[in-house]
Amino acid sequence: MILKEREILNKTEINILISRLTRQLIENHNLFEESILIGVQPRGIFVANRLQQKLKELSGIDVTTGAIDTTFFRDDFRRKDMPLLPSVNNLDFSIENKRIILVDDVLFSGRTIRAAMDALMTFGRPTSIELLVLIDRRFTRNLPIEANYVGKYIDTLSSEKVEVMWKETDEIDKVILVKK
Amino acid sequence: MNSLSTKHLLGIENITPEDIQMIFQVADNFKDVINRPIKKVPTLRDITIANLFFENSTRTKLSFELAEKRLSADVVNFSAASSSVKKGETLIDTVNNILAMKVDMVVIRHPSPGAALFLSKHIDSVIINAGDGTHEHPTQALLDAYSIREKLGDVKGKNVVIVGDILHSRVAISNIHCLKKLGANVKVCGPLTLMPKHIESLGVEVETNLKKALEWCDVANMLRIQHERQEVKYFPSLKEYTLQYGLTQDLLDELDKEIVIMHPGPINRGVEISSEIADSNNSIILSQVENGVAIRMAVIYLLAGKI
Numbered sequence: 001m002i003l004k005e006r007e008i009l010n011k012t013e014i015n016i017l018i019s020r021l022t023r024q025l026i027e028n029h030n031l032f033e034e035s036i037l038i039g040v041q042p043r044g045i046f047v048a049n050r051l052q053q054k055l056k057e058l059s060g061i062d063v064t065t066g067a068i069d070t071t072f073f074r075d076d077f078r079r080k081d082m083p084l085l086p087s088v089n090n091l092d093f094s095i096e097n098k099r100i101i102l103v104d105d106v107l108f109s110g111r112t113i114r115a116a117m118d119a120l121m122t123f124g125r126p127t128s129i130e131l132l133v134l135i136d137r138r139f140t141r142n143l144p145i146e147a148n149y150v151g152k153y154i155d156t157l158s159s160e161k162v163e164v165m166w167k168e169t170d171e172i173d174k175v176i177l178v179k180k
Numbered sequence: 181m182n183s184l185s186t187k188h189l190l191g192i193e194n195i196t197p198e199d200i201q202m203i204f205q206v207a208d209n210f211k212d213v214i215n216r217p218i219k220k221v222p223t224l225r226d227i228t229i230a231n232l233f234f235e236n237s238t239r240t241k242l243s244f245e246l247a248e249k250r251l252s253a254d255v256v257n258f259s260a261a262s263s264s265v266k267k268g269e270t271l272i273d274t275v276n277n278i279l280a281m282k283v284d285m286v287v288i289r290h291p292s293p294g295a296a297l298f299l300s301k302h303i304d305s306v307i308i309n310a311g312d313g314t315h316e317h318p319t320q321a322l323l324d325a326y327s328i329r330e331k332l333g334d335v336k337g338k339n340v341v342i343v344g345d346i347l348h349s350r351v352a353i354s355n356i357h358c359l360k361k362l363g364a365n366v367k368v369c370g371p372l373t374l375m376p377k378h379i380e381s382l383g384v385e386v387e388t389n390l391k392k393a394l395e396w397c398d399v400a401n402m403l404r405i406q407h408e409r410q411e412v413k414y415f416p417s418l419k420e421y422t423l424q425y426g427l428t429q430d431l432l433d434e435l436d437k438e439i440v441i442m443h444p445g446p447i448n449r450g451v452e453i454s455s456e457i458a459d460s461n462n463s464i465i466l467s468q469v470e471n472g473v474a475i476r477m478a479v480i481y482l483l484a485g486k487i
Contacts, residue, residue, distance in 0.1 A: 069209070071209075071223075072209075072213065072221035072222070072223045072251075072481075073221060073222060073223070074223075077223055077224075077484075077485065078226070078484065078485060078487060083182065083183055083481065083482050083484070083485025083486070084182075084485075085182055085202070085205065085206065086206060086209040088208075088209070088212075089209075089212055118222070121218070122213075122216050122217065122218035122220070122221070123216055123217065123218075124217060
């Protein structure tokens, strides 16, 4: 099997997208008094952290940021070879009556986001949940789920894979498309 | 590595230290789950589990049932006292009949050592041993070690003494295997009549003086005298046992350090442990019970992934 890689976004372009997304959030959430950023484990937390930093840079607001793990709420348990080992939840605050911005790196089938919403609801009843994604793979949805804020739309084949790499884990910020 | 090395949980003896660490890691997540406003996850909604209890139990049965329900599994309960076992049905027939009703997993407690292993060889289902006679009680050992890890940060290098009726205790055997695999030092303490032959071969030391054992240990796990398994007298009187091996405040006051007190339950207050100690701050008896649910959720979750 031959793997081909193509770069979709480099470090500068990711930074531009994060800035734009942050400004869109400010437009809708003002001072973020009742708003919370929640990254979807394991990869959404990096996007959430970037947004948090950028927001501080741009407006001095320190928005509450957490992480949600979807493992126990997924619908593909026992349909893969191995049980999935969970990541940690980082929600040491109440989400009751809060406006949640759910953050992930890539929106594909929509199943992870469905699981994340179910997982969130076990912590309380937020006023609303919005979805922010860095990459939206169009025309690939299995469920009627769309994002409120999108960094970049891309059109892909289902045999292709989008990989978002971060300085924290992969030494460089970039987004690549891998073709099988 | 993303799954357990075993299909069944029959005992601690045949699982690896990595398995134990994986169960602990997942149990951390489930402990978080059971402390949320909604204590339930939908993971096992397509799994049915039968709890077969051929022997009395309060804690273990409730704990397994809660763990299963909090994972959204369907649960059927069976206790030998009110079943066709009384009419002469064999173990395999009983279980096969239950499996014919499409059950995916069996939790079994049985008075005969090896009952869980026997079932795993003859029945096509995942088996979890919830105590087989005087052999093993793996989930108890896991929750005990998990509670030590929670209280002291790690199990490795800790000195743990298990006090009491070692001869009849499956909790002691499973605990020894589990603690040794995690790198703890283990002593057993009690009258020599209640020590199994060759217990040293498991890598533990025998100590007959409770005070010396307490001076050595970081954790004391107090066991109950299992009258129901004793056919002969192993010590002159319960009063004498209590004088020699009962844990009292006076004994603890004589130590120059704090030790953690554990008990797998059911407690015989005033026999192996005094009431004031059982209810004191050093006792983690109730955290053991809470952790039991999280540990059993982790074991069921990880084994269910292999069905």
